[in-house]
Amino acid sequence: MKTEEIKSDCRYFIGEKPCRAKRLCPGCAEYSPMGFRILIIKIGAMGDVLRTTPLLKALKQKYRESHITWLVDSASTDLLNRNPDIDRVAPYDWSSLLKLQVEHFDLLLSLEKIEPAIALAELIHAKKKLGFGMNSHGTLRVFNPEAGYALRLGIDDQLKFIENKKSYPHIIFEAVQLPFQGEEYALALDPLETARAKDLLSTLGARPDKLTIGVSPGAGHVFANKAWTIPGYVELIQRVLKNFDAQVLLLGGEREMEMNRAIKEALGDGILEVGAQPLSRFMAVVDHCDILISGDTLPMHIAIAMKKEVLAIFGPTCNQEIDLYGRGEKIVTSKDCAPCYRSRCDIRDHCMEAIPVDTVYEAMERLIKKKQSKKGGCY
Numbered sequence: 001m002k003t004e005e006i007k008s009d010c011r012y013f014i015g016e017k018p019c020r021a022k023r024l025c026p027g028c029a030e031y032s033p034m035g036f037r038i039l040i041i042k043i044g045a046m047g048d049v050l051r052t053t054p055l056l057k058a059l060k061q062k063y064r065e066s067h068i069t070w071l072v073d074s075a076s077t078d079l080l081n082r083n084p085d086i087d088r089v090a091p092y093d094w095s096s097l098l099k100l101q102v103e104h105f106d107l108l109l110s111l112e113k114i115e116p117a118i119a120l121a122e123l124i125h126a127k128k129k130l131g132f133g134m135n136s137h138g139t140l141r142v143f144n145p146e147a148g149y150a151l152r153l154g155i156d157d158q159l160k161f162i163e164n165k166k167s168y169p170h171i172i173f174e175a176v177q178l179p180f181q182g183e184e185y186a187l188a189l190d191p192l193e194t195a196r197a198k199d200l201l202s203t204l205g206a207r208p209d210k211l212t213i214g215v216s217p218g219a220g221h222v223f224a225n226k227a228w229t230i231p232g233y234v235e236l237i238q239r240v241l242k243n244f245d246a247q248v249l250l251l252g253g254e255r256e257m258e259m260n261r262a263i264k265e266a267l268g269d270g271i272l273e274v275g276a277q278p279l280s281r282f283m284a285v286v287d288h289c290d291i292l293i294s295g296d297t298l299p300m301h302i303a304i305a306m307k308k309e310v311l312a313i314f315g316p317t318c319n320q321e322i323d324l325y326g327r328g329e330k331i332v333t334s335k336d337c338a339p340c341y342r343s344r345c346d347i348r349d350h351c352m353e354a355i356p357v358d359t360v361y362e363a364m365e366r367l368i369k370k371k372q373s374k375k376g377g378c379y
Helices: 046-050 055-063 074-080 094-102 115-123 147-153 158-162 166-177 190-205 230-244 254-270 279-287 298-305 359-375
Strands: 036-039 065-071 088-091 104-112 123-132 140-142 211-216 246-250 291-295 309-314 328-332
Touching: 036 115, 036 123, 036 279, 046 298, 055 065, 055 309, 065 074, 065 094, 065 147, 074 279, 088 123, 094 115, 104 115, 123 147, 140 147, 147 158, 147 166, 147 298, 158 230, 190 279, 211 230, 211 298, 211 359, 230 246, 230 254, 230 359, 246 254, 279 298, 298 309, 309 359, 328 359
Parallel strands: 036 065, 036 104, 065 088, 104 123, 211 246, 211 291, 291 309, 309 328
Antiparallel strands: 123 140
């Protein structure tokens, strides 16, 4: 085989070793040219990465012969791995950054606003760039007018908190010149982790035939008061277990251990505590739930992606940017100062404390009855 016969534009070509076909390029039946090359820059946070995935289906429909690379924070790669519409998940590290500046793309979708990402977007070789870049002042600019609305949402509280009625997917679709038609999140699970999650739940005593409600009380530490109250969750779970034949899974990682421990101590054996799990296994655990209740958090986004019924509780963040796709309900605080996206709050009886248990329970009751009707009265 001559050097000029090597098909380095094949999506399976490695270069330093044989490809998966284990055969030489001339006459290879598995040759698949990359075609239209697309780079997506969406690094984090995890929930934002997941709610950007609706773009994938639309991109593959518009550019049928295409190769999609997604640059993402290493902690979020499990959210994108195994997705059939992504050809390469590039972790956000020096190796990827150096490589991407050498490659050439047909289309760049730059969807981060942080300085390193928008600086990189300016350096990327791409025939067309959409989304966000960096101007000569070292600050944020847009590559195309359609991305201006998304930029303004970040600097105009009136627009973001009051006037905007568009969901996040809708906003980013417009920013990259794609018509939004209700495309949903895309998340693929690892079959091995699905099996491990099943074994884990069996060890905890969970029954596959019972209505399973996932409770994820934590809410990160970026925004103040993003989580509902411990007494609220305790009373909610007590009422659910008293009135319905259901099992409740207490979900959360290392950051939520203190909050989860308090809830577990209050409920005793009435709840199954899953404990901290790797992200890939946590996603599989959520997939075993029929209903998930949480604040505006990553578990909420995972449940939306898994097409679960979601009961989402909102205080300092914008509920209108979240699309439940007709599966679930939103509880929104009545406090006038919300949403606010503050990192600190000294208000007594704050936005989440103002949400009564009755309101949350009534919504949960409706979702349970909805699931029961779909199951023909089971549970």
